[in-house]
Amino acid sequence: MPSPQRARAQASAITSGKAGQDSELSPTAQLRTLFDRPRLSPGQRRIAQYLIEHITEAAFLSITDLADRVGVSQPSVTRFASAVGFSGYPALREKLQSITLGTRGGPAEEARGNELQAAVDAEIENLENLRRDFADADRFIEVGRRLSASTPLTVLGLRISVSLAEYFAYAARRIHPDVRLVTRGGSVAYDALLQSREAGGTWVLAFSMPRHAQETLTAVRVARSAGLKVALITDLALGPVADEADVTFATGTGSRLVFDSYAAPGVMCAALLQAMTDADPERTQARLDEYEHVADEHHFFLRD
Structure with a gap:
């Protein structure tokens, strides 16, 4: 049976490995994985699409600013954060910032095109x-x-x-x-x-x-x-x-x-x-x- 110290080291290695895999993905791919919830409402999908297409800017917006940009209410943003697995918008924004700061980024137009291709792939x-x-x-x-x-x-x-x-x-x-x-x-x-x-x-x-x-x-x-x-x-x-x-x-x-x-x-x-x-x-x-x-x-x- 491994010692507590070795068990913690193994758990840390697994977590680090997963984080490494995530960091290899583009920010668009990471967000698609994060938001791939079929039960999202159309309004929530609008928020997800805005975040995918404007990740660099959106990751640092307040809940008020994000709601205004998307054209939804602040409670809608809070419900969206909960729907994708976060305790609230601050926790979601922290995740968005970690994705943004850990990536080199890419052309916004390419990200939008890939989003449509991803929709076709899902139907296939x-x-x-x-x-x-x-x-x-x-x-x-x-x-x-x-x-x-x-x-x-x-x-x-x-x-x-x-x-x-x-x-x-x-x-x-x-x-x-x-x-x-x-x-x-x-x-x-x-x-x-x-x-x-x-x-x-x-x-x-x-x-x-x-x-x-x-x-x-x-x-x-x-x-x-x-x-x-x-x-x-x-x-x-x-x-x-x-x-x-x-x-x-x-x-x-x-x-x-x-x-x-x-x-x-x-x-x-x-x-x-x-x-x-x-x-x-x-x-x-x-x-x-x-x-x-x-x-x-x-x-x-x-x-x-």
Whole structure:
């Protein structure tokens, strides 16, 4: 067993080694690592982006000056410091100063460009993870069959999740006879869900993307209480909404920019639509043929 003195020396060596590794990174890379928290709000991501792009100057700003530069309140800066793991803004500023004083710096324009490239890299990683998930696609294919058989099929997406729900519903209507899209919460969503169940529907496809809406959780609970089963597409396999769903498909969202990007959830939507088309190929082909006939007749699209 090592002596207390040797143990302290080993711990010091480990800490020094980690500090040495950190010092080898550019200040931009160090800040990206420090601020890489997917649960940051859009306002907090604005603060993070400002600090990344103006590290040399921002590291020495007071909380008042930083709030003014970013265009947020002082409490917002304090909450940001807490969200990235510090006791308050003074502790965060001390860390920023240590990064600034321990680096040679680099062109600001290059740092901004790298930030956009980092966002693309993060989405590539999300897609690679999704590809691995699709290696065992049996559960995914089975849910596609269930959604295809549910008539009507309800698609639920509230707040930021509306765009994904609209995309899915638009495409699903080409291959499914009765798709009902719900993009408003409260009693409007409850009424639509109850009517869907009364009309014979058995499944709801729900989307819940960050920041997760309380309205979505309530709507999913209403759907379950009405006797509908819920398939959920979200970014986290664990959480209140996932706990309420019958089946959850989780895939990462891009969180490097002020607002999330949805490359992997978009691919998941297309794959689930594919599973629905494969579940009833004859109906799919008949509906697609009919749609093309109507589209040609009424000139829906520009001709190449």
